[in-house]
Amino acid sequence: MNAPLTTTGRYFDGRSARAHPVRLRLGERLEIAGEAVRLDWSLLDLRAAETAPPLARIGHAEHPGSVEFEDAAFAEALAARCPDLNRREGGGGLTRLVLWSIAAGVSVVLTALYGVPAAANLLAPLVPPSVEARLGQAIETQVVGLLGDPPLCAAPEGRAVLDRLVGRLSQTMALSPPPQVSVRRHATANALALPGGRIVVLSDIIAKSRSADEFAGILAHEFGHVAARDSIRAVIRAGGTSFLLSLVLGDLTGSTVLVAVGQGAIAAGYSREAERAADRAAVTGVDRAGGDGRALAAILERITETHDETPGGLTGFLRSHPYTAERAAAIRAMPGERTDGASLLSEADWRTLRAICGTKDEKAD
Numbered sequence: 001m002n003a004p005l006t007t008t009g010r011y012f013d014g015r016s017a018r019a020h021p022v023r024l025r026l027g028e029r030l031e032i033a034g035e036a037v038r039l040d041w042s043l044l045d046l047r048a049a050e051t052a053p054p055l056a057r058i059g060h061a062e063h064p065g066s067v068e069f070e071d072a073a074f075a076e077a078l079a080a081r082c083p084d085l086n087r088r089e090g091g092g093g094l095t096r097l098v099l100w101s102i103a104a105g106v107s108v109v110l111t112a113l114y115g116v117p118a119a120a121n122l123l124a125p126l127v128p129p130s131v132e133a134r135l136g137q138a139i140e141t142q143v144v145g146l147l148g149d150p151p152l153c154a155a156p157e158g159r160a161v162l163d164r165l166v167g168r169l170s171q172t173m174a175l176s177p178p179p180q181v182s183v184r185r186h187a188t189a190n191a192l193a194l195p196g197g198r199i200v201v202l203s204d205i206i207a208k209s210r211s212a213d214e215f216a217g218i219l220a221h222e223f224g225h226v227a228a229r230d231s232i233r234a235v236i237r238a239g240g241t242s243f244l245l246s247l248v249l250g251d252l253t254g255s256t257v258l259v260a261v262g263q264g265a266i267a268a269g270y271s272r273e274a275e276r277a278a279d280r281a282a283v284t285g286v287d288r289a290g291g292d293g294r295a296l297a298a299i300l301e302r303i304t305e306t307h308d309e310t311p312g313g314l315t316g317f318l319r320s321h322p323y324t325a326e327r328a329a330a331i332r333a334m335p336g337e338r339t340d341g342a343s344l345l346s347e348a349d350w351r352t353l354r355a356i357c358g359t360k361d362e363k364a365d
Contacts, residue, residue, distance in 0.1 A: 046084070153358070165219070169285050214299040
């Protein structure tokens with residue numbers, strides 16, 4: 001049995017910088033005694049801090065206080081009797097922090113890539129139509145703002161032709177009530193399907209259409225997304241991913257999520273299968289309405305000719321959609337139900353529709 005050793009030192013309570021003179025006694029335990037200090041620490045709980053000899057500083061694994069002394073023999077005896085004296089409770093803290101951060105980041109990415117889409121597929125059918133309608137109205141306001149508040153195109157004659165076209169396609173595609181279609185003057189060739197059966201058409205897509213059937217194909221494609229409720233799924237994915245990223249970044253403001261939802265709606269990041277299904281629905285719907293659904297392939301190819309079909313290079317209708325060559329070939333290979341030579345709109349109605357923004361009809365690009 002080791003004989004007790006004693007020495008003098010200073011005790012710090014861990015809450016103030018005041019030093020308390022104490023006497024230290026090392027036996028089976030470390031006893032610390034002073035005017036206002038009475039401590040009895042197990043040798044298994046003692047931890048040494050890094051200091052320059054002859055100073056030694058000893059702390060307790062579960063106590064904020066510590067003692068200092070300058071007795072080399074006492075320090076040597078402590079080292080011999082305390083097996084965990086030089087154990088570092090916080091050792092590797094930075095490494096663990098980095099590893100935990102990486103793990104957290106990976107989990108967020110995996111959840112965003114797999115968990116959120118899976119949840120969106122389950123949740124979308126459960127969203128009541130009334131809730132989806134209110135959400136669609138809010139998102140349309142956000143989308144219009146992100147696009148720079150382009151003016152609404154509502155020339156009465158053109159609007160009347162558009163309404164008839166919407167009604168005709170809605171009937172052949174069994175959509176009730178018909179989608180709410182608005183046209184905005186904008187230099188981007190795009191059409192967006194939003195929750196609640198809302199469609200935003202940007203006027204350049206009409207300008208680039210060379211026939212009513214081409215534009216009807218674009219419109220019917222978006223109607224296909226409405227029928228499949230792809231838009232509400234996309235919004236759930238966009239909002240869910242934004243929330244996860246906001247959680248990691250510490251920004252949980254509603255505006256952050258709403259902006260991400262609006263941007264997600266503009267990007268229209270549907271899966272390739274969803275796009276193929278919307279293409280099939282468009283061809284069938286336009287054919288049954290009396291037009292040529294395969295005209296959709298021609299306008300997709302024409303838009304591609306004027307844009308760089310590389311990631312980030314395409315800002316029109318094709319953004320986040322499958323590559324055009326693949327889509328166009330599949331569209332042209334679809335069986336038809338139309339009467340050869342038929343046209344969805346008369347030439348006069350088509351010219352009227354093209355002037356819906358109040359501008360003189362010009363030849364399509």
